[in-house]
Amino acid sequence: MFELWVISRYIFSRRGGFFTPVSVLAVSGMMLGVAALVVVMAVVSGFESTLRNAIVDLVGHVYILKRGAALEPLEEMEPKLKSIAPEIRGLTPFVYVEGILTKDGKVGGVAVQGLDSVAVDQALGVKKRLVEGSFVIEPDAQGVPQAVIGQALKRKFGLKVGDLFSVALPRTSAQSSSGGFKARVARFKVAGVVDLGMHDFDKRYVLTSATSAQNLGGLGKRYSGVRIRISEAGLAQDVSFRLSSELGMGYVVRDWVDSKRNLFEALQIEKVIIFIVVLFITVVACFNIASSLLVTVLRRFGDIGIFKALGMPQWRIMRLFSYQGLALGAVGAFGGVAIGLLVCWLIVSTNIIYVPSEIYNIDHLPVEIRIKDVSWIVAVAMALCWISTLWPAKRGASQAVVEGLKYDER
Amino acid sequence: MTNDKSILISAKKITKVFRAQGSLEGLEVLKSVDLDVYRGEALCIMGNSGAGKSTLLHILSTLDSATIGHVLFAGQDLSKLSQAALSQLRNQKMGFVFQFHHLLNEFTALENVMMPLLIAGESFSNAARSAEKILNDLGLKDRKSHRPSALSGGEAQRVAIARAIVREPQVIFADEPTGNLDQKNGQIVQNVLFDLNRKRGVTLVAVTHDFEFGRRFPRVKTLRDGQWF
Incomplete structure (x- = not known):
């Protein structure tokens, strides 16, 4: 003092x-x-x-993929997952297919993520990233599948809200005359544009309804996996480890860090x-x-x-x-x-x-x-x-x- | 005046050599000096400039140490005390008045007088009360809020005396206390010091080359070339 x-x-x-x-x-x-x-x-x-x-807004804190067989219905999975990890706050099933976008002679690889338009908000934050148009991923009145695209993708292909574009998915086929490949093609209408926060995502992602993505991929009613939101991003590795241990070899469990670990x-x-x-x-x-x-x-x-x-x-x-x-x-x-x-x-x-x-x-x-x-x-x-x-x-x-x-x- | 004959300070064979940095040869300022200071006495050490009187005072008061010899304070060998213990001894039992007032410029007269009490761990309110009383006793009531730069030489020296006695020390060491003062202020300071010695029984050890001041002491010792004359 x-x-x-x-x-x-x-x-x-x-x-x-x-x-x-x-x-x-x-x-x-x-x-x-x-x-x-x-x-x-x-x-x-x-x-x-x-x-x-x-990353978290697009892929969730944790995501689970099913190896081989179809993923169980969400109603069955949700209680099971929550009992393993009480930190889970929301889930949404998703479909993931990779294809080739074509528009006016331009071609580029894209990732099509099919989402449940209702459940998406429980696990992902893509809706809040909308910068243009509206976040509508269900088919329009004429039955044309609608999609929301990344803004870099929009620039690259010169797309506008309301434009149509095609996504082709190469499939091997013995009957094909073109060397064993047969393309599955779907047309989408641009309903909105999102800023996904990362150039890598922005130039690649096409978000559409789960049904449209399943149709494109020929997956029937199957989902690729479940995206999960938990109480705190920092717990993702721990939750991911527990889920992986409990669910066993039939599942692949990843957390948001895995997406860009390096x-x-x-x-x-x-x-x-x-x-x-x-x-x-x-x-x-x-x-x-x-x-x-x-x-x-x-x-x-x-x-x-x-x-x-x-x-x-x-x-x-x-x-x-x-x-x-x-x-x-x-x-x-x-x-x-x-x-x-x-x-x-x-x-x-x-x-x-x-x-x-x-x-x-x-x-x-x-x-x-x-x-x-x-x-x-x-x-x-x-x-x-x-x-x-x-x-x-x-x-x-x-x-x-x-x-x-x-x-x-x- | 000697109130009782018990020895307060005893200096034995004090030799002090000052060496310039890097030099082996030294200047012997004090040469095997003995001195006993009795409780309650007023002792004056006189001598010309360079005689070694201030150096002796510094050694007696723990501000400096002897090259050879030792000093006993109330029977305690000072050479055996740690620096912390010497600091405590200075704070509790010794008061200092120098030729220059050595007040701290950033603090008022009252705060300067409070310093020894605050260093000892007294509360601010207690220290202020004690310091104010002493300043009043020394006729400095109106000067307590002044900084040293706003005080006259005589006032500053009286504040320094107030600071020296606020802890009620056993001994006051005064090194040319009137050396920087005119005759009138010099007299006032001398009277204050002798009053303290007579009325409160505080031992007074003063160094001066002023014969008029020296004549007022009952015991005077004179140094010449580092030895008693």
């Missing part, structure tokens, strides 16, 4: 206080370092979250590496704070002599200057957080930074501020700052009393 009272006076003093050029520069350096860390971590977290949300693992490693590299700015700033504190200590030699003469022990004098360094660091750290948050807000509100989606899968710089990340940044910055204050504080505290008193007479 006494030490804090003393430094509160020193901080606002013209003699070695906060507002000397050396201290202002040191604190500014700290602010920049911390702000850079906040922004970089927010962008990496934002990228991670954008990918996760895109990417997510790389992101985790990158996040740590970026943190360490950018942290070096803060380390350099801490050296500046240490040198600013050393200047303060030198200017306070007289006061140190007085405090010692009055009976203040060395360790308390060390603590006094350590607190002053920490106060500088705290201003730098929290000021840096404020600047970092401001920059994040600018990035989000102006959307000024363009990102090529073909390379990064996203078309804007995503930002997500996580309290945990910011807490870590502040904690590490303060710890570095505290370490950097120790030497100057020790230097001041170990000074001889008489020397300090002589200094004060100057």
